[in-house]
Amino acid sequence: MEKLRIEKAEKLGLCFGVRRAMKLLKEATGRHGRIETLGPLAHNRLLVEALANLGVEPVDGLDQAQGKILAITTHGTSPAVLSEIRARHIAIIDTTCPIVRKAQKTAKELAQAGCDVIIFGEAEHSEVKGLLGWAGDRGIAALDVNRLDISRKLQARLGIISQTTQTPSAFFGFAGQLISTLGPETEEMRLVNTLCQVTQGQQDAAVTLARNCELMIVIGGSNSANVRHLVETCSPLVETHLVESADDLNESWLVGRRHIGITAGASTPDEAVEELTVRLMSL
Template sequence: MRIEKAEKLGLCFGVRRAITLLREAVREHGEIETLGPVAHNRLLVETLAGLGVRSIESPDRARGRTLAITTHGTTPGVLAEMGARGIHVIDTTCPIVRKAQNAARELAEAGFAVIIFGQADHSEVKGLLGYTGDRGMAALSIGQLDDWERIPSRLGILSQTTQTRSAFTGFAGELVSTVGPKTREMRIVNTLCEVTQAQQDAAMRLARRSQVMIVIGGRYSANARHLVEICAPLVETHLVETAEELDTSWFSGKEHVGVTAGASTPDEAVDALMARLESL
């Protein structure tokens, strides 16, 4: 059985950067809290918990004097609240998410209504909406926008950073053809994460030549789920959080196994998966 890793996979620079900042913060401030999990990966959250990084659900749960914002970012309102309460903020917002926040703010300030292609309950999307003031709306399909009272004259469109390129272009294209003629101006800003796009492209190429694909990543990780969505139409695909979840029956009669990993999957988890696969 040949086991092949995707050319690009696993922990992205944004999450690596956040881990480094959090380690430094723990050394300086002792135990710290993060607003939401550092990334949607249980192993990573557990490893950081061992170092003294604890996740809280909302700012009012903050017990310490230091609170870290995760790679997904947050709203300007939360940052202002922290400032007013005198809480020291360690901001690990990924620079790519920051660019998307800036795009959302600039569109809103220029008078555009802003449509964010993304999951409305995802922390990154909530943060992006915060940067649009009251001019934003999040949706994953045009159908979710039906409750528009009237089509705005100027419309901006951007994306949650980890969405797939094809899904975003499909959504934006449909908006242009259905709503576009009723607007005066439409502006589409490409806020997709290039790291995620490169991983998705590599996963697609590998899925085309594999007989089964294994995606390792958190079940609630948006980018791990997108890797599954990309591979599954091409080949049998399984999402696992740990190497122990591998089922030997998946590999019966298979000669070529492809492996990819979400952008928040720790290197150790990928290594453990490869070791278990090689032992089969």
């Protein structure tokens, strides 16, 4: 009988940005005790629960903050929110991922250069809200060119950037479609690739594995943008299921499958991936 093979994607799981933020927060709790974060550190329930056990508690907004120290999450925030925190005499621990920080800097520079800044991303995502803030009153965000809120006339100069965790094909497709709608009044257009190389590498590794296995399991938070993209990328290639933890596994998925692939989002804790692997082996 052919042996069951469980294979992990070559690149998967917790990214350096989230690891860095966790390290900063752990050090801070060691020094100051309980710490609050403005929103959850990353979109993963297990990770947020693990941090809560260390004394790191998310708050929904500034008005809910009780302590004198507030951490900005990997997704970053806007200059206006940073000013508001300072005005309340609350100390800031900034764990914004360096890749997100670079995208923020790009948004600011494009706006200062006189460009309207078009951001390919989910307007309600915390990273995109931050990017909009760095673009000042020149930022517009959408995932679909037809839904861009171009209620005012666009400047003759445009800059296009992306939420860091979008896929290259979607970003460049969006940019191409946008360009095709522009008229002769557009004098200049700057396209800056602000995508995260870590999530791109994980997506590429997931595609390679999905092409070779009989079933893909993606583990991560369903509210995480990069986890959803992993599912979207693998689904056309092979049957793919999203689980938040090993407890969500359904044995019926495994019937007749001899080669099962695993990938995990950039905010999925290592322990969750390990538990999933062990559970699959035991079934």
